[in-house]
Amino acid sequence: MKAFIKKHEYNYIKKRLYDLNNAFRGCVDIDIIEATKSYKHRQILNIFTNLSEEEKELLDISKLSTPLHIDKYLAELNGYVYGMPNLTNAQISRLFKKEKKLKLPSLNAQDSKNVYLGWIDQSIRKLFVAYNMNGKLMGMACRITNCGSKNTHLCVLCNHVGDENEVAFVSPMCKTSNAGEGAYRSIGFDICLDSEKCNERISSIEKLEKFLKEVNNIK
Ligand SMILES: [Zn+2]
Numbered sequence: 001m002k003a004f005i006k007k008h009e010y011n012y013i014k015k016r017l018y019d020l021n022n023a024f025r026g027c028v029d030i031d032i033i034e035a036t037k038s039y040k041h042r043q044i045l046n047i048f049t050n051l052s053e054e055e056k057e058l059l060d061i062s063k064l065s066t067p068l069h070i071d072k073y074l075a076e077l078n079g080y081v082y083g084m085p086n087l088t089n090a091q092i093s094r095l096f097k098k099e100k101k102l103k104l105p106s107l108n109a110q111d112s113k114n115v116y117l118g119w120i121d122q123s124i125r126k127l128f129v130a131y132n133m134n135g136k137l138m139g140m141a142c143r144i145t146n147c148g149s150k151n152t153h154l155c156v157l158c159n160h161v162g163d164e165n166e167v168a169f170v171s172p173m174c175k176t177s178n179a180g181e182g183a184y185r186s187i188g189f190d191i192c193l194d195s196e197k198c199n200e201r202i203s204s205i206e207k208l209e210k211f212l213k214e215v216n217n218i219k
Pocket residue numbers: 155156157158159160191192197198199201
């Protein structure tokens with residue numbers, strides 16, 4: 001069986017199993033546990049289409065009955081998870097060709113399975129995001145804005161809440177169809193500064209793709 005679970009789908013399954021774990025730990029009623037398990041099972045199957053019998057078998061969580069099983073199961077499942085394809089420095093440079101002195105991501109940034117590749121150039125306070133959208137490479141260069149406020153921020157990609165050292169407000173430069181002057185557009189949102197951690201949490205690519213399309217002026 002080949003890897004068939006995308007990284008964000010794996011994160012989604014992980015979250016559903018954390019819920020199940022809570023049911024195992026906090027609930028003594030076996031019927032409630034079984035009902036929770038079958039609900040989580042349906043939720044997991046719902047994010048996939050065209051599963052083979054073998055794949056369905058692997059995603060069958062009815063065999064899990066203790067928190068210990070969950071950890072082992074997640075480790076087993078991880079063997080069937082794939083992330084975005086690794087990018088070469090040439091591909092990254094081409095993606096951000098408008099940046100004068102582009103700082104490339106660290107060598108080990110692509111070691112783990114990623115939903116998106118993200119890295120920061122501290123000297124110019126920019127967060128770079130690269131993503132493979134159905135085979136097309138897309139990127140955004142986001143200026144990091146520090147407001148100095150004590151308020152917490154919510155990452156639009158993974159819903160993690162943190163202060164602005166963890167989750168910061170950024171504004172990417174947007175492409176416009178009108179090349180003339182004044183055609184400049186800017187949007188803003190909150191996002192994790194630690195892309196590695198964000199990649200371990202993001203369970204839906206909807207917002208990521210929405211912002212990338214908006215920034216790159218793709219309808
Ligand atoms: Zn995040």
